[in-house]
Amino acid sequence: MTPAEATRGGRRVAAPPHPNPKVPDLRLPPRSCDAHCHIFGPGHVFPYPEDRAYDPPDVSKDDLRRRHDLLGLDRAIIVQSAAHGTDHSALLDALRTYPDAYRGVALLTPRTTPAEVAELHAAGVRGVRVQFMPHLGPGPTPDELRAVLDLVRPYAWHVAFHIAGDAVVDMFDTLRSTGLPAVIDHMARVDLATGLDGDQVRALRRLLDTGDVWVKLSAPERLSTEGPPYEDAVALARLLAAQAPERCLWGTDFPHPNVPEMPDDGVLVDLIERIVPDETARHRILVANPAGLADFPAEPR
Template structure:
């Protein structure tokens, strides 16, 4: 739970990069009602302490700064995903969702012993999903039996499960994912290796898994997946070009189940901190028509997170 302002804040993990100090204004005009379907808040640590079991300690990146960034970029709504540094204490995420007065939804981290009253309180606050993290450098081994019990608990509430994993681990996880009795949302296109062929067997396997299980897929985290990095292509605002063929396949094959997010404030990056205005412009290369962009940025996230408004 939040603590008073005298709480000592631990030192930031060495090498941690703070969010971009002055993001550019994008040249792409986003459609009205655009949703950032994947962003986080960190702290502030003096109000929302980080979890003792965390794998990293970030700098503060709270809701006020997130809201300011979204205003600059032209983003109307957001989905705040619980960060691993806060563990199963969802206080910072819930605070960010509540402060948006209906323009935000949340994705929580919960433990199997969570009570019905706490689940109901999260739902009332705007939470609509639970995240299962399988990235080994961020969490200890995920207990699938416990996660299955959580999924069964949230199914009657109409929630979904967000799964975060790396491409190489999908063969070991896909049978478990297929048993979950709730919709699945996949973070960051399943983290493909973008040095490989976007039409090759590894990415094909991912796409067929997503199609077979009617998954939603987030076209996000280009700055994390890219090897070529933020360098402009042909002098244009077209960074992270090596990710485009993968993201374009997802957008074209999952037009009604694809989502987009900034991943602000971009945790665990060590080589560069992306310009969020450039990430918005990147969308034009991933979704090449106004119709595709509207589905990616507005229609799909509204259908998943605000179905009562999109019916």
């Protein structure tokens, strides 16, 4: 664990990822997928917008590939970051470089053109992320959300919701009524201080029961009130995985932008065995589920 947050000129500065993570003890099945990760720049090739929410470290497509090779992950879903906004140049470059290994999730607005959505789809984007996190900027209004959903509906993309705390309760009807697969990032970043039987976790579990909603078992370091080994967050992930393994995904959240303390990615991989003890369910969450949701080829070419 290393400090991971600072400020520069009033803007948050995200620290680089762990420089020397452990090699995981857990051997992952072939075609395992990191269903939530990011790339940043490098800034001299793919400049960051002036109005970015924070200053990221440069973490290139090749940095990501090296980290995945170390962890034993063959595939990944790269989520467009608020640090790049709606400029998808870096994401498109990564998807075109690793077309069988990587898929993408875009950030769109009602002003995004259908032609741009078509280009993103052709490159391997299979989802759109909508942010309801004040530190990343204002979330979409209901009309804006409908407009974005209409842009991606012809392609049947999934919709990744970045929410936290009571939003999983307050947005219950929205989360289950998109008409598209809805994926909740980071276990809805529920407040674990309210317990596993609190309103937030109950709402999250009810959403899983609808059959229309997926959950990423990612970012325990963001949820845990205890720090490593994140026992309270692992308990939540284990509960969700046991309830609906057919609609759970797992991801690193590498390179972990804006976390208070930087986790070791090898440790995060080893937590999977505690979250999903059953090998069949583990294969489903790591391989089959992301393959279906993100349209990966059945076998690598």
